[in-house]
Amino acid sequence: MLEPAAVASRRACMVSSEKIATELSRAFLGFRLTRVVLAFRVLHGGQLPPWLGSAWRGMLGHGLKSAVCTTGLDDCRPCPLIDDCPYPVLFEARVPLNAPMLGSNTKAPGPYTLLASPGGRVASDDELTLRLTLFGEHGRDAALLARVFALGADSGLGERRLGLTLQRLAEVDLDGGERELGLAQLHQAPPSLAPLAALPPCPPSLAIHLLTPLRLRVRNRYVGPDCLCFGDFLSHLLRRCSLLLQFYQQTPVELPFRELVDLAHKLQFSHTELRWEDMARHSSRQERVVPMGGLVGTMYLEDERLQALWPLLWLGQWTQLGKGVSMGLGEYRLEAA
Missing domain, CATH: 3.30.70.1900 (Alpha-Beta Plaits)
Structure with missing residues (x-):
C-alpha cells in the first residue's frame, strides 16, 4: 500500500x-494539414533507385520553378518578385516577410512532406504512389503541386528518366482512407484536416x-x-x-x-x-x-x-x-x- x-x-x-x-x-x-496521393503508371519497365524520395523532390524543384518562374534567374535572392513567387516558399522554405518566428530561427520548416512507394526494378504498368502532405495555408497549393508532378512524370523519373503517367489522384484522410478525385479536379484544393x-x-x-x-x-x-x-x-x-x-x-x-x-x-x-x-x-x-x-x-x-x-x-x-x-x-x- x-x-x-x-x-x-x-x-x-x-x-x-x-x-x-x-x-x-x-x-x-x-493545426491543419491537407493530404493527397498521386498514383502513376510505369510506361516502360526499368531500374529505379531503391529510395525514390530524393528523385521525386528533384522533379518537384525543377518542375515548380519551370511552372512559376517568370525571370529565369538561377538564384532567387535578387529576384524582384521573390515575395510573390510560390517557388522560394514551397521549395526553399524561405521565411516570409514579417513571419512570426521562435527564438533566433532564420529558416522555416518546409511546408510539405513527401512519402513515396519503394523503387527498384519496375515493370510496365506497375504503379508508383506518392503521398503529399501540406501544412496550414499551403493546402491551397495541393492542386499546383499535383499538376507539377503530373507534368514532370511525362519527362521521366530518376537519372534514367523512366517514363510515367498520372492515372489516379485522391484525397487522403487521417486514417489513410482515400476518396478518388477526377484528374480534371486538379485545380481544386482538397479539404484540410485537424489531427x-x-x-x-x-x-x-x-x-x-x-x-x-x-x-x-x-x-x-x-x-x-x-x-x-x-x-x-x-x-x-x-x-x-x-x-x-x-x-x-x-x-x-x-x-x-x-x-x-x-x-x-x-x-x-x-x-x-x-x-x-x-x-x-x-x-x-x-x-x-x-x-x-x-x-x-x-x-x-x-x-x-x-x-x-x-x-x-x-x-x-x-x-x-x-x-x-x-x-x-x-x-x-x-x-x-
Missing part, C-alpha cells in the same frame, strides 16, 4: 499531466514505430541506435510542430516550453529495438553522394506521465520528424503496446 505522501505525490503528478495535456491540445487544436479534433485516449504503454529513417541531430551529431532518448525525440517534435503552426497558420504558440522539455527528459524508453538503415542520394548541386541514413525500428514507453505529452506525439504522426522529411524520412506510427 502506498504511503499517504506517495499517494499525494502521484495525484499531483496526474493533475500536472492533465494540465499539460490540456495546454498542448489547446495550442495545437487548430487533434478527435484525439483518442492515451494508452498506458506505447510503441513508437519508426517507419522511415529518422535523422535526428543532437549536439552536432546524428543520433545512433543506442543514443536516442525520449527527451530529444519530443523536444525536436515540439519545435517542429510549433514552427509549422507559426509559419503557415500565423498562430503564436504559447506554451511552457522549458517545462515540457524537462518533463520529456524525465521519461525513458522501457526498451528499444532500433537499427541504423543506410541510404544515400545524389546531389546535383553539391556534385556528390549525400548520406541519408537514419534510425528505423520501435521504441517502447510505459509511464503515466506520458499522458501529458500525448497530444503532441499523436500530431507528429502526420508531420514527420528530423532531417529529410521533404523526401519522406522521419515517418512514425503509434500503437498501444
